[in-house]
Amino acid sequence: MGVGSRSCCPGRPGSGPQGEPPPGDLRHPRRRTGGDHVTPATGHAVEACQLPDDILRQILELLNRRFGFLFRDSFREMARARLARRMAELGLDNLQDYYYRLLYDEQSEAEIEALFETLANNETYFFREPSQIWTFAREILQERRKARPGARVRVWSAGCATGEETYSLAMAVLETDPSLEGAVEIFGSDQSRKALEKARRGIYGRFSFRSMPDGYQERYFQEAEAGRMQVVPRVRRMVQFGRCNLMGPAGDLPLVKFDAIFCRNVLIYFHQEARRQVINLFHDRLNEGGYLLLGHSESLLDLSDRFEFASLNNDVAYRREER
Secondary structure, eight states: OOOOOOOOOOOTOOOOOOOOOSSTTTTTOOOTTTOOOOOOSSSOOOGGGGOOOOHHHHHHHHHHHHHHHHOOGGGGGHHHHHHHHHHHHTTOOOOOHHHHHHHHHHTTTHHHHHHHHOOOOOOOOOTTTTHHOOOHHIIIHHHHHHTTSSSSSSEETTTTTTTTHHHHHHHHHHHOGGGGTEEEEEEEEEEEEHHHHHHHHTTEOOOGGGOTTHHHHHHOOOOGGGOOOEHHHHTTTEEEEOOOTTTOOOGSSSSSSSEEEEEESOGGGHHHHHHHHHHHHHHEEEEEEEEEETTOOOTTTTTTTEEEEEEOSSSSEEEOOOO
């Protein structure tokens, strides 16, 4: 899922992110000189239960400031386990050493990205919350074609994870009207490089097909390695993927405007101010009369009054007003 790129890591010891002192004594951080900041591996497994709460909290707050993500208490133990796994990969067995690495190492930016990859939840599957997908294919698509005759209808799947939603939209368009194959452009974005790599390959295992309509696997997929299935070229040609930080600078964001934006089950992970920032971004990236579709557990209540509520035949959405 795509978020933030503000710098939170100072380039010198003496102050933590946003001026907060990190836990422990920073006058003598346990790190090596010459760019090698990794404490030698002890050969012992990193025990998640041994990771101190105060330092774990500082690390999660750093990620919160960087990416806008709200790491709730219910996520804390999962984060602890995944963090222990990441430390083991690096040969570290001391959480404070790892925190110093995030703050001061020459490769700190890359490691912050890697940690986000480790903690991110990229679980999704084809035709999740399908009523919204069909609402787009059967209602919104036709309306937008009439509103902008001759123009391609552009759709943005923001926070697309491994791409199942994006390909679901393409398949729904083809099922509704096969002649529209070249009339719709679908762009999927996410913060995770690993997720986007999988999305571009378009190869999926059985778990991704648990809500797939009957017959679609035979029509829109071909066999790949190890019993997995790959999206057929016809569908893949309708889709493009790119890395996008929803809270990043304007240069990181799509330059074109869209007729519909899907951002489902993403805002629930953001803190309130980040949600407002992202919703304003979506408003600015929609054509007049364009639609925003959120997850069924999400709404614009207390976030924005710049959209009108749209009750469609099979679902609801938010619509950018026309002037």
